[in-house]
Amino acid sequence: MPNILVVEDSPTMRQLIGFAIKRIPESRIIEATDGVDALKKLASEKIDVILADINMPVMDGLKLVSLVRENPSYKNIPIIMITTEGAEEDRKKALALGANAYLTKPIQTQELMKLVTSFFP
Amino acid sequence: MEKEFNLSKKADEFLQMFKKGEEFTKNLLKENERLRFRIAQLEEELEKAGNEDRKMLYEERIRVLEKERDSLLERYKQVEEENKDFASKYLEVESENNNLANLYVASYQLHSTLDFNEVLRIVLEIVINLIGAEKFAIYLMDEKSNELLPAAAEGISLSDIPKTKIGEGVIGKVAKEAESYFIEDFGESGSSPADPAHPIVCIPLKIKEHVIGVISIYSLFIQKASFSNIDYELFNLLAGHAATAIFSSRLYTQSERKLTTIQSFLDLLKEKPRK
Numbered sequence: 001m002p003n004i005l006v007v008e009d010s011p012t013m014r015q016l017i018g019f020a021i022k023r024i025p026e027s028r029i030i031e032a033t034d035g036v037d038a039l040k041k042l043a044s045e046k047i048d049v050i051l052a053d054i055n056m057p058v059m060d061g062l063k064l065v066s067l068v069r070e071n072p073s074y075k076n077i078p079i080i081m082i083t084t085e086g087a088e089e090d091r092k093k094a095l096a097l098g099a100n101a102y103l104t105k106p107i108q109t110q111e112l113m114k115l116v117t118s119f120f121p
Numbered sequence: 122m123e124k125e126f127n128l129s130k131k132a133d134e135f136l137q138m139f140k141k142g143e144e145f146t147k148n149l150l151k152e153n154e155r156l157r158f159r160i161a162q163l164e165e166e167l168e169k170a171g172n173e174d175r176k177m178l179y180e181e182r183i184r185v186l187e188k189e190r191d192s193l194l195e196r197y198k199q200v201e202e203e204n205k206d207f208a209s210k211y212l213e214v215e216s217e218n219n220n221l222a223n224l225y226v227a228s229y230q231l232h233s234t235l236d237f238n239e240v241l242r243i244v245l246e247i248v249i250n251l252i253g254a255e256k257f258a259i260y261l262m263d264e265k266s267n268e269l270l271p272a273a274a275e276g277i278s279l280s281d282i283p284k285t286k287i288g289e290g291v292i293g294k295v296a297k298e299a300e301s302y303f304i305e306d307f308g309e310s311g312s313s314p315a316d317p318a319h320p321i322v323c324i325p326l327k328i329k330e331h332v333i334g335v336i337s338i339y340s341l342f343i344q345k346a347s348f349s350n351i352d353y354e355l356f357n358l359l360a361g362h363a364a365t366a367i368f369s370s371r372l373y374t375q376s377e378r379k380l381t382t383i384q385s386f387l388d389l390l391k392e393k394p395r396k
Contacts, residue, residue, distance in 0.1 A: 012230045012246040019222040084249060084342060104344045106253040109219040 002120050003045055005030045007038040007052035007064060008082065013105075017051060017082075020109040024117055035059025039067065042074055049119045051103075051112075054083035054090060062097060069098035078119035082107065220351040223251050224358055231366040235373040240366045241273045244336070247359065249275060252352055253345035254338045258282050258317070260292065261326075261334040261367070269296055269335055277339065282317045295323040296332050301356060303348075322348075324356050326364035333364050 004021050006029055008014045014031050021029045030045055032038035034056045041047070050068065054061040061081055068074045080101045081094040091102050101115055230243045241259060248254045256276035260269035263284075269292060271282040288297040295302050302323040322338040336359060 010246045010250060011233075012226060012243060013250050015230065016223065016226045016250070019226065084255075105250050105342070106345070107250075109222065110215065 001026045001028055002048040003028045003030055004116060005032060005038060005041055005045070005047045005050045005052075007032045007035065007050065007056070007061065009033050009053065009056045013053070013082070013107075016107065017112065020107075020112045021116065023109075024113055027116075035061065035064035035067070038064055042068070042077075047074075047077055048121060049116055050077055050079045051116065052079060052081055054081055054094065062093060065094060065097040065099050080115055080119070220354060223351055224354060227251060227355060227358055228362050231362045235370050237367070237370040237374040240363075240370040244359065244363050244367070245273055245275050247355070247363075248336065248338070251355055252338075253342045254322075254340070255342050256339040257320075258337050258339075259326075259334060260285065260296075260337060262287075262296065262332060269293065272334070277317070290318050291320060292318075292323055292335055292337050295325050296335050299325045299327050299330055299332050301325065301360070322356070324360050326367065327360055328364050328368055333368050336363070 002024075004024075004027055006014055006017050006021070008017065008031075018029050018031075021027055030041050030047065032041045035052075036059045038050070038052065038059075050064075052061040052064055061083070065079055065081070068077060068079065075098075078100045079098065080103060081091075081099045082103045082105065083090055083094075084105045094102060100119065103112060103115065227247045230247065231240065234240060234243070244259060248257055254275070256274075258274040258277065258279075259272050260282075261272040262268075263270050267287050269285040269287065271279050271284065273279070274282055285292045285296075287293050291302055302320070304321040316339065317337070320337040320339050321341070322336075324336045324338075325332045326334040326336065
């Protein structure tokens with residue numbers, strides 16, 4: 001059963017992503033409201049894919065990516081970044097830090113499902 | 122002498138008989154040869170006749186098989202068409218499903234709280250995340266001054282948004298007429314610097330026909346090229362549900378504040394006799 005960690009401060013987005021992920025057979029969604037919360041969840045759960053927003057309070061998505069990639073226990077977990085920005089700069093920054101893929105808001109459910117399942121073990 | 126003559130006569134007779142026998146044998150051999158040749162001819166003809174029949178049989182089979190093949194090809198084409206039809210219907214259902222999920226989430230979130238500021242935050246989230254607006258503002262009606270006052274904004278400073286009189290400009294007109302406004306072609310306007318007086322989209326927030334405010338969108342994200350059907354559905358949903366959510370949460374917050382004041386007053390009254 002793949003566990004997907006959704007790191008997003010907006011409850012609206014968490015619920016919307018949850019709807020999409022529920023449709024992936026046998027997948028389980030674990031929610032975190034920011035980067036710090038995500039690190040706590042990573043320590044307590046076995047995570048297969050991380051979906052993280054870039055703009056978040058407390059700890060943003062870019063910081064989270066760099067911390068995850070520095071940690072030998074989590075460094076191989078695929079990370080998909082979600083952001084409102086379509087700008088090339090943010091995309092490059094996230095990918096340079098070690099993110100595997102990038103999704104822009106408003107999210108297309110089909111695209112999200114396809115991308116998430118492509119990283120399943 | 123007579124004996125010799127008889128012997129010679131018999132020898133001649135025998136010779137003639139032998140010659141006849143030889144001739145007869147030759148004729149028999151000739152006839153045999155002719156008959157053999159005829160048999161061979163007949164056998165060949167018989168074989169040819171058999172091949173013709175087989176050929177006809179095969180040709181008939183080929184015709185039947187070709188007919189079957191044509192019918193199968195026709196059926197295959199029909200199935201392929203049906204398949205394409207199902208695939209396109211599946212995509213339609215899938216898209217409808219996603220749209221309903223978006224509308225459900227928006228509606229669920231709008232009515233998930235009675236906190237006025239929280240409701241405003243949720244409206245902002247919906248417009249950013251589900252519609253893809255970059256710069257926009259929420260105006261609320263001030264019943265006393267009959268003006269639209271900016272209550273929340275994204276991508277643009279609240280102080281940069283002037284208040285608007287009902288009936289004035291695009292925003293004022295939308296509030297007065299309670300009808301949504303969409304710019305015809307926002308291809309370039311969507312990414313240009315925001316001008317609070319010239320939105321690309323303006324949605325009245327109305328409870329029945331009573332307008333309580335307006336959502337004014339100035340620009341969209343770069344990746345958002347145009348509005349889809351779901352965006353218009355969301356605008357309709359926001360027009361009604363965001364209005365009721367904002368209105369009821371404002372009333373609730375006001376009544377909560379009044380209740381706290383009354384409660385404090387009552388507490389004061391209760392405390393007085395003790396002194």
